[in-house]
Amino acid sequence: MLMVFGYNLGPILGQGVLGVVNGAFYALLSLGLAVIFGLLNIINFAHGALYMLGAVVAWFLLNYLGIGYWPSLFIAPVIVGAFGVLLERTMISKLYKLDHLYGLLLTFGIALIVEGLARNQFGSSGLPYSVPESLRGATRLGFMIMPTYRLWVVVASFVICITTWLVLEKTPIGATLRAATENAALVQSFGVNVPRLVMLTYGAGVALAALAGVMAAPVYSVNPNMGSDVIIVVFAVVVIGGMGSILGSILTGFGLGLLEGFTKFLYPEASGVVVFVLMIVVLLTRPAGLFGKAS
Amino acid sequence: MNTTIWGFSRPQVVALLVMIALFVVAPMVVYPVFLMKVLCFALFACAFNLLIGYAGLLSFGHSAYFGMGCYLAAYGAKHWGLSAELCVLLGGSVAAVMGLVFGAIAIRRQGIYFSMITLALAQFTYFICTQMSFTGGEDGIQQVPRPAVLGLLPLDNDMAIYWMVVGVFLLGFFGIFRIIHSPFGQVLKAIRENEQRAISLGYRVEQYKLMAFVLSTFIAGAAGGMKSLVFGIATLSDVTWQASGTIVLTTLLGGLGTIFGPVVGAVIVNTLEFYLAPFGSWVTITQGVIFVACVMVFRRGVIGELGAKLKVAL
Numbered sequence: 001m002l003m004v005f006g007y008n009l010g011p012i013l014g015q016g017v018l019g020v021v022n023g024a025f026y027a028l029l030s031l032g033l034a035v036i037f038g039l040l041n042i043i044n045f046a047h048g049a050l051y052m053l054g055a056v057v058a059w060f061l062l063n064y065l066g067i068g069y070w071p072s073l074f075i076a077p078v079i080v081g082a083f084g085v086l087l088e089r090t091m092i093s094k095l096y097k098l099d100h101l102y103g104l105l106l107t108f109g110i111a112l113i114v115e116g117l118a119r120n121q122f123g124s125s126g127l128p129y130s131v132p133e134s135l136r137g138a139t140r141l142g143f144m145i146m147p148t149y150r151l152w153v154v155v156a157s158f159v160i161c162i163t164t165w166l167v168l169e170k171t172p173i174g175a176t177l178r179a180a181t182e183n184a185a186l187v188q189s190f191g192v193n194v195p196r197l198v199m200l201t202y203g204a205g206v207a208l209a210a211l212a213g214v215m216a217a218p219v220y221s222v223n224p225n226m227g228s229d230v231i232i233v234v235f236a237v238v239v240i241g242g243m244g245s246i247l248g249s250i251l252t253g254f255g256l257g258l259l260e261g262f263t264k265f266l267y268p269e270a271s272g273v274v275v276f277v278l279m280i281v282v283l284l285t286r287p288a289g290l291f292g293k294a295s
Numbered sequence: 296m297n298t299t300i301w302g303f304s305r306p307q308v309v310a311l312l313v314m315i316a317l318f319v320v321a322p323m324v325v326y327p328v329f330l331m332k333v334l335c336f337a338l339f340a341c342a343f344n345l346l347i348g349y350a351g352l353l354s355f356g357h358s359a360y361f362g363m364g365c366y367l368a369a370y371g372a373k374h375w376g377l378s379a380e381l382c383v384l385l386g387g388s389v390a391a392v393m394g395l396v397f398g399a400i401a402i403r404r405q406g407i408y409f410s411m412i413t414l415a416l417a418q419f420t421y422f423i424c425t426q427m428s429f430t431g432g433e434d435g436i437q438q439v440p441r442p443a444v445l446g447l448l449p450l451d452n453d454m455a456i457y458w459m460v461v462g463v464f465l466l467g468f469f470g471i472f473r474i475i476h477s478p479f480g481q482v483l484k485a486i487r488e489n490e491q492r493a494i495s496l497g498y499r500v501e502q503y504k505l506m507a508f509v510l511s512t513f514i515a516g517a518a519g520g521m522k523s524l525v526f527g528i529a530t531l532s533d534v535t536w537q538a539s540g541t542i543v544l545t546t547l548l549g550g551l552g553t554i555f556g557p558v559v560g561a562v563i564v565n566t567l568e569f570y571l572a573p574f575g576s577w578v579t580i581t582q583g584v585i586f587v588a589c590v591m592v593f594r595r596g597v598i599g600e601l602g603a604k605l606k607v608a609l
Contacts, residue, residue: 043407091591100407101353102590105547108540109586116579232418232536235411239404269426276419280400283412287403 014144015265016258021150021219023257024157028212029234030241030249031161035168036205037243038181039198042092042103048231049111050206054080054213055222056118059127069132069218076214077207084206088199111227118224126221153215160211161250168246177201236279242292252290301469302476306607310555318461327457328525333565334464335522340545340557341471342514347543348552349475350507351487352402355410356417357542359397360390360512362534363420364519369436369529370429378446379456383463383520390516391509393420398508402501405490414536421534435530439523450524460521467514472554474510483507537579544582547589550596555609559597 029047036044057076061067067075087110095102135149168174180187180194188194213226220226233256241252256275264271282290300308321330339361346352364386371377371385401412424430431437441450450456474480486493486500494500523529532538541564549560564582571578589596595603602609 043411091587094591098594101410102594104353104355104407104410105543105586106590108543109583109590112540112579112583112586114583116576116583119576119579228536232414236415236418239408239411239415272422272425273419276415276422279412279415280419283400283403 010143012262012265015261017141017144017146017154017261018150019257019259019261019264020154020254021257022260023254024154025212025216025230025253026234026237026257027161027250027253028157028215029209029230030237030253031164031246032205032208032212033234033238034243034246034249035164035208036202037238039177039201040092040096040103041100042095042107043100043235044202044205045104045107045231046087046110046114047107047206047209047234048227048229049114050080050084050227051209051213051216051230052118052222052224052227053083053114054210055129055217055226056122056213056224057210058214058217059129059222062129069214073211073214077210080210080213081203081207085199085203087206088202092202093195093198111231115224115228122222122224124224126223126226129217129222131218149218153219156215157212158254160208161253164208165246165250233275236275240275240279240282240289242289245291248289248291302472304608306605307554307609310609314555314558315465322454322457327453329565329569331457331460331525332522333561334460335518335525336542336545336565337558337561338464338467338518338521339515340542340549340561341468342511342518343542344546344551344553344557345471345474345511345514346507347546348556349480349487350483350504352504352508353410353543354401354508354511354539355414355543356397356420356536356539357413357511357515358534358536358538359417359420360394360515361519361522361542362424362529362531362538363393364390364516365523365529365533366424366430366436367516368520369439369523369527372442372524373436373439377442379442379444379450379459379524382442382524383517386520386523387513387517390519391513394509394512394516395505398505398512402504402508414539417534417536417539421531421536424531424534430529430531433531435528436523437528439527439529441524441527456525460525463517463521467517468558471514475554479503479506541582544586544589546596548585548596550599550602550609553596553598553602553609556596556598563597 029051033044033047036042036047054076057079058069058072061072061075062069091106091110092103095106131149135152137148138145139148139151141151168177176187176192177197180192180197184194216226237252237256238249240256241248243249256278259278260271260274263274270277303311339357343354343357346354367389368382368386371382372379377385397413397416401409401416404412425432441456443449444459448455450459482493482498482503485496486498486503490500519533522533545560545564546557547560548563549558550556567581568578571581593600598609
């Protein structure tokens with residue numbers, strides 16, 4: 001076995017890789033938050049609740065309609081995304097002219113409603129969601145044996161993140177979106193339907209959260225609290241990375257998962273707080289975040 | 296301004312007298328322990344309102360200071376045998392020291408970021424509380440005795456401690472009112488309205504914000520300290536982010552930036568919680584619905600709307 005500083009390298013790498021699984025979810029969620037924040041200028045507090053809703057919808061599809069994991073991966077985000085569009089049209093769009101804090105308060109209220117209803121329906125204990133047939137078993141990675149499903153989560157999340165980034169950076173749609181982020185009025189005057197763009201962006205960001213939720217269902221089980229547990233960490237991720245850069249939020253998400261994993265090995269008691277400690281350090285040294293531009 | 300006593304306007308004096316009269320009458324009608332709970336949360340909400348309503352700072356993790364006040368007062372009463380007023384002061388002071396450190400970190404960013412950072416710092420505190428030995432972890436600190444005030448006046452009787460809670464509440468309430476109407480408070484309002492302008496006028500904005508944060512956390516901690524003496528218990532539930540959300544709701548519902556709003560909000564929210572408690576998660580759902588309703592149609596809150604209708608600032 002390889003040794004580093006007197007530690008056995010195997011378990012460290014093992015915990016690190018498991019941490020990256022968490023990081024995959026942080027990355028997907030903070031990516032969605034960043035995209036929504038860029039255009040709507042609101043922090044979507046409901047992001048965690050909608051992530052949970054994605055998992056719940058997948059569970060419903062499986063247990064009531066017999067629709068399995070693979071179709072759910074597509075159907076659940078579409079349903080939750082449509083719900084997001086409805087929220088944006090009926091409520092969030094009325095707040096754009098007000099202080100941004102109202103957007104935070106509104107989406108916090110929505111999060112409470114969604115979570116409360118879920119807890120009412122399922123109680124606080126988790127509902128099992130089994131790993132799809134084709135991803136069962138384990139894969140040898142050389143230094144460790146990893147459950148195939150978790151490997152899939154990391155790879156899929158990475159691909160989704162990079163695809164989103166490419167869409168935003170390299171396609172005409174992405175260019176329009178970035179332009180609208182800079183100056184919505186000007187883009188509107190070029191004939192782009194900005195309100196529709198905003199609506200679809202919110203829907204897409206929410207769908208991304210729901211997709212993460214479906215992927216998380218077999219890992220963490222479907223639990224009404226799964227969203228609120230993760231959203232605060234994701235907020236810290238967003239503060240650390242800075243919301244100026246999409247790539248930044250992806251890298252920070254994966255990086256922090258990795259850091260959490262290592263901490264679990266070196267000093268398990270601190271694994272819950274390491275993200276917050278890092279946030280404090282970043283705020284003291286680079287207040288705008290690792291990838292953010294100074295305001 | 297049509298001021299009378301200590302900067303209170305005439306309608307405010309009337310409202311204040313009505314409020315004090317209610318404090319006297321209410322324990323004859325309502326269970327005093329419930330009233331004390333309302334008063335503790337009302338003071339907490341007033342402290343929170345000092346930040347959001349007058350300095351424009353939305354702290355989304357204020358329960359960390361309230362909860363820490365709970366723990367310290369309970370610990371002081373149980374293990375150090377401190378008298379009641381020292382327990383409350385201890386809770387407030389430790390919360391203020393925490394507020395000084397966390398506030399200094401959080402005010403490095405503005406607006407929504409400030410909210411997210413305070414929330415993350417509160418969650419950090421929550422994790423610390425689950426791990427430290429003095430908090431008793433999941434068990435909390437139980438069977439906290441009710442020490443006498445100054446070691447002389449025993450508080451074992453519910454009515455005795457009720458008057459102490461009323462006293463501390465009024466002290467905090469007057470204190471906040473004076474802060475708001477002092478030159479310091481005027482500068483806070485200027486920062487809320489236009490931070491860039493306040494900077495260009497030569498005010499050290501960060502120091503003002505930090506001072507407001509420390510004052511607010513001190514009062515929040517004292518409110519928490521009182522609560523743990525009333526109930527004889529300090530638990531993790533007062534440190535959770537859900538508790539932070541509840542206090543945001545309380546203030547929003549009562550009226551941001553109004554003097555009596557947080558008090559009315561505390562009455563409504565605690566009454567709702569009391570009646571909805573048997574229905575479990577319906578408390579959360581109702582809170583969510585009120586949040587949405589407040590933001591969509593009712594932004595000024597109960598007292599804000601009332602004041603607008605009567606054309607007075609309450």
